[in-house]
Amino acid sequence: MNIRKLQEGDFKKLVPIYRKFFPVHAVFTKTDEEIIQHLEKMKEKGEFLVADDEGKVKGSLVIVKRTIDSHTTAELKRIAAKTPVRKVMAELIKAAEQEIGKGKIEIKIAESEKVKPSFFKKLGYKVEGKLASHYRPGEKCYILGKEVE
Secondary structure (H helix, E strand, O other): OEEEEOOOOHHHHHHHHHHHHOOOOHHHHOOHHHHHHHHHHHHHHOEEEEEEEOOEEEEEEEEEEEEEOOEEEEEEEEEEEOOOHHHHHHHHHHHHHHHHOOEEEEEEEEOOOOOOHHHHHHOOOEEEEEEEOOOOOOOEEEEEEEEEO
């Protein structure tokens, strides 16, 4: 599997992946055009990495990176993949870590997501906090973090 930067036409291929991966996420229940508009706005905020398996898009994530003085923090957003979900996600996250380099990485996941905090713990992330009703009323959101040297 190859992890690469976003290319022309990838958003159209990512729409069904995001729609299936996030069935309760409000933006991903909208039309293809609205989802593509959302992804284009995300592109303005950060850098997309795409998992490509012999020309077939298997998943993606967005790196939103900030550096203040010499301290870099980054958030991994819109992490989604199709089968094999955990393998694709792990490769995307490892590539993102290399792209970010030294710094602090954070990920927020809702408790309803398909991949639970235990998956991220295996990649070296720790649950640093929990938020109530962050994405949806009554649903917890986990904040996971990892420092990369």
